[in-house]
Every structure is written in structure tokens, then in C-alpha cells.
Amino acid sequence: MNMRQLLGGIVVCALAVALVGGCGSGPKLAQVTGKVTVDGAPVPRLQIMFEPQDKSQPSSVGFTDADGTYKLRCSSGDDGAALGQHIVRVTTIEMDDPSAVPLTIPEKYNTGSQLNYEVKAGDNTIDLQLSRR
Numbered sequence: 001m002n003m004r005q006l007l008g009g010i011v012v013c014a015l016a017v018a019l020v021g022g023c024g025s026g027p028k029l030a031q032v033t034g035k036v037t038v039d040g041a042p043v044p045r046l047q048i049m050f051e052p053q054d055k056s057q058p059s060s061v062g063f064t065d066a067d068g069t070y071k072l073r074c075s076s077g078d079d080g081a082a083l084g085q086h087i088v089r090v091t092t093i094e095m096d097d098p099s100a101v102p103l104t105i106p107e108k109y110n111t112g113s114q115l116n117y118e119v120k121a122g123d124n125t126i127d128l129q130l131s132r133r
Contacts, residue, residue, distance in 0.1 A: 027076070027083075029079070033125055040129075042068025044065055046068075049091075052082045061073060088115035089111070092104075
């Protein structure tokens with residue numbers, strides 16, 4: 001084998017690795033953002049967890065800001081959530097202000113969640129409109 005063939009083989013292998021394995025072997029993720037409202041009002045300081053029904057996939061979590069907006073981050077550290085069906089759980093975050101009135105999230109949105117959403121390829125906007133009833 002001459003030097004030209006050797007270099008050509010190296011270039012082909014490098015391109016194959018870049019095209020096939022360049023994005024890592026982790027789960028397929030998609031961006032997920034949204035807004036959480038409770039009884040029509042946006043709510044800050046909530047934790048939003050997406051748990052894939054396919055247990056081999058990682059969970060994702062996000063936190064609402066002052067206007068109730070969240071963005072998910074996968075447990076692998078990458079932005080987004082695994083593709084597929086998810087159970088969604090919403091919980092409150094402990095407050096540093098003891099004078100603040102804590103918000104109670106009904107069980108049907110957290111431990112006994114009835115919220116199910118599908119994360120599809122591309123950008124997903126999943127707004128959660130909750131009720132305290």
C-alpha cells in the first residue's frame with residue numbers, strides 16, 4: 001500500500017466517524033420550552049420534569065422563571081428532552097422567603113401525574129395549563 005492509499009483510507013475513516021458518530025451515541029434529543037400557568041396565572045419557581053415512558057431514556061428537568069417560562073435540560077447535561085412519550089410532573093421549589101404563601105400543586109400533576117406529552121424532533125413548545133381544582 002502506498003502513502004497515497006493510506007492517506008485516502010484515513011480521510012474516508014475520519015469522514016465516516018464525523019458523519020455517523022460525530023454527534024455522540026447518546027439519546028436523540030429535541031428542544032422543549034413552554035409556559036406554566038395555574039388557574040390562568042403564570043407561576044415562577046416550579047420544577048418541570050419529563051420522564052420518558054421508555055425507561056432506557058434519560059429524564060429532563062426545567063424550572064419556571066418569573067413569567068412561568070421553562071426550558072428543559074436532559075440529565076446528560078444537554079439541552080432538550082428525549083424523543084417520545086413522557087409523563088410530566090410539576091412540583092414546587094422550596095422558597096427562601098418564609099413570609100411567602102406556598103403554592104400547592106395537586107397530586108394529579110406531580111406524584112400521581114396524569115400529564116402525558118410527546119416530544120417530537122425539532123423545537124417543541126409545551127405549555128402546561130394547570131388548575132388547583
